[in-house]
Amino acid sequence: MCQIPFSGAGDKKRSNGHNVKHKKFHLNVRKNLFTLRVAEHWNRLPRAVAESHFDRIHHGLQGVCAVPQRSYADQVDADVTVIGSGPGGYVAAIKAAQLGFKTVCVEKNATLGGTCLNVGCIPSKALLNNSHLYHLAHGKDFANRGIEITGLRLNLEKMMEQKSSAVKALTGGIAHLFKQNKVVHVSGFGKITGKNQVTATKEDGSTQVINTKNILIATGSEVAPFPGITIDEDNIVSSTGALSLKKVPEKMVVIGAGVIGVELGSVWQRLGADVTAVEFMGHVGGMGIDMEISKNFQRILQKQGFKFKLNTKVTGATKRPDGKIDVAVEAAAGGNAEVITCDVLLVCIGRRPFTKNLGLEEIGIELDKRGRIPVNNRFQTKIPNIYAIGDVVAGPMLAHKAEDEGILCVEGMAGGAVHIDYNCVPSVIYTHPEVAWVGKSEEQLKEEGVEYKIGKFPFAANSRAKTNADTDGMVKILSHKSTDRMLGAHILGSGAGEMVNEAALAMEYGASCEDVARVCHAHPVSLNKYLTWLEGLLGFCLLIGSL
Missing domain, CATH: 3.50.50.60 (FAD/NAD(P)-binding domain)
Incomplete structure (x- = not known):
């Protein structure tokens, strides 16, 4: 998020639990x-x-x-x-x-x-949103909703103009x-x-x-450089170059399946590229993501056509005379080398x-x-x-x-x-579905020896998700076993980046799960998933299917 503050807009944060008027x-x-x-x-x-x-x-x-x-x-x-x-x-x-x-x-x-406004958060969100709409229209989604389109085509130049x-x-x-x-x-x-x-x-x-x-x-x-690979922002690009490609590549390789890698890889995969992300670690989504969420996230992206090579390292990249790029990869632990040929190589190994x-x-x-x-x-x-x-x-x-x-x-x-x-600063991956989390992951709580409870709820059982025909995802909350204090919230699904802020607010003020669950939420909204998640954790959820 990169939000322009308006002059005189007051903050609502607390200090030691006390609010002091402006x-x-x-x-x-x-x-x-x-x-x-x-x-x-x-x-x-x-x-x-x-x-x-x-x-x-x-x-x-x-x-x-x-x-x-x-x-x-x-x-x-x-x-x-x-x-x-x-x-x-x-x-x-x-x-x-x-x-x-x-x-x-x-x-x-x-x-x-x-970076955020010029070559980061803002332009990437424009492309993520527009590429998602194109993907819905180009696939079977619109037809299944009774919206029939003929003569659909991509005007990439116009899409870039809207972003700019x-x-x-x-x-x-x-x-x-x-x-x-x-x-x-x-x-x-x-x-x-x-x-x-x-x-x-x-x-x-x-x-x-x-x-x-x-x-x-x-x-x-x-942008953090990759040893031995020179970024020219032409066909070997950083996140900056990936925001301004002149045409949709036939094949793209992304080095890194963290937040930036999956976001930008998702943009070009939706627009028609064959995209493969090569990730050194064994999961997608980068640091801090809950492993259960990550596995489900990867499964959904693969269903969309996004390919992944996990536990794999890139050892080099060579430009060919025909303009294509040969990317050499092998298992992270060592092993037989493999070459993946692509039109565009996107380097997304982080920032410094x-x-x-x-x-x-x-x-x-x-x-x-x-x-x-x-x-x-x-x-x-x-x-x-x-x-x-x-x-x-x-x-x-x-x-x-x-x-x-x-x-x-x-x-x-x-x-x-x-x-x-x-611990109360949320993170969001703006793909579709979105991934958002705040607080501790289940793995972190286990490592720290904290006793916790888990509440889970699938998007498929939520009425708003059903009516929107957008049921991929789940919500997962972690609370302290004895005090019920919210320790972590992890959401995979449409609107996750909005829902996570309610959890961040609750954690900032030290709320228990019951405190949040007993707040009356409008129905039907996506936040009902979050509410039912909490109620299930507390044991007083009545009819999951009705929500």
């Missing part, structure tokens, strides 16, 4: 001929910090400069300088400005939004929000040239220096933090063994006024995780409490 304080500085509006969002402050309204306002105003909000000079002064405008960076910049900080955001690319239109609208939306919230956008490659200085180098070689009280690194991640040329070594910030920036629980590096969030720090590389960290980080700069429970 406060607004308006300070008019007539002598300086401008108005500084400080919108306080103290929803995460514990009561120990919230001594009084004036104390809280004081925390938020510490360090705010009485200088104009925009500047186009070679040198700029700021309270907060954010390097990177991806989901973590742009959300942090807007939040900082709303809290009264003079904020600058430095972005190296021509458009705002980072969505991306353009959303990146433009961020630019509008920057202007609305008085965030100064500086174009150029940002490098930390001192503990209170960032230098932005533009394409023409000119530089702009930002003197700043705080620096927030939100530079995201980049983007930290090169940021000036970290020069200021004494060392990376961990995985190339990430070490931070404390307030997202501070070893230099207290330099912070880091998102893909460059530990944790899952997810847009919504980066957004949450960005908001919390700048609230911490303003004196607020900082807390995030990474």
Whole structure:
């Protein structure tokens, strides 16, 4: 998910179980001929910090400069300088400005939004949705519903135009929000040239220096290279190139059957390509997925025509004179080699933090063994006024995780409490059917020695799934055996990415399964599957077939 926040939209998170109402304080500085509006969002402050309204306002105003909000000079002064405008960076910049900080955001690319909006979350979801519709129309699904189509054809160029239109609208939306919230956008490659200085180098070689009280690194991640295989974004492509292919390949090989691999492989398989994913591990879906869900997920994708070679490694790839690619594979444990020939090779073995040329070594910030920036629980590096969030720090590389960290980080700069429970951060695979989960998998609970209960429910028994003729999937919940507290939720099926958020909310607030099950849900909706799942776990489900 990569969602554009609207100015002034309040957060609903809790801090130590207490909700604190949003406060607004308006300070008019007539002598300086401008108005500084400080919108306080103290929803995460514990009561120990919230001594009084004036104390809280004081925390938020510490360090705010009485200088104009925009500047186009070679040198700029700021309270907060954010390097990177991806989901973590742009959300942090807007939040900082709303809290009264003079904020600058430095972005190296021509458009705002980072990987997510430009070559990640957003364009991939456009292609996933449109390819799914084409697949339904091209197969027997529409005919079985009484919708008969003749002369159906794929206009790939038009499909790509729709994708690009969505991306353009959303990146433009961020630019509008920057202007609305008085965030100064500086174009150029940002490098930390001192503990209170960032230098932005533009394409023409000119530089702009930002003197700043705080620096927030939100530079995201980049495609992890595969040793011995050169990505040319033509017929050996990364996720970026796979979003802009000029034609549907006859055969495609995907290296990696994690989230990105199965999403993009699914797009081109639906559009007519013969797709084979080669995965080193023994399951699909990547890290964190529940194994029972993964096995069912793989079975459904195979039924759609997606092929998998698990426990298999790629040892090399060779371009042939006719333009095709020979991909050499063998068993992960070693064995006889095999060659798979394809038109397009998609490399999806993960991503790595983007930290090169940021000036970290020069200021004494060392990376961990995985190339990430070490931070404390307030997202501070070893230099207290330099912070880091998102893909460059530990944790899952997810847009919504980066957004949450960005908001919390700048609230911490303003004196607020900082807390995030990474166990409550959901993950979604946006194929059809979708896969979504939050919390612990059954394998993790076994490894940790936690006693748990399991509740399961098939989509095939849900009335909404039946009427939609979309019955592939299941839901699975894990709860603590003695306390009934929800420990994990795993959903495979249509709408899983929406349903999982109810489980995330329940877990964030420490709800029991009974707490959620006793909430009246509308009928018939897909969430009835989730409710019945909980009721079955508690032993008071009456008629599964009626739901």
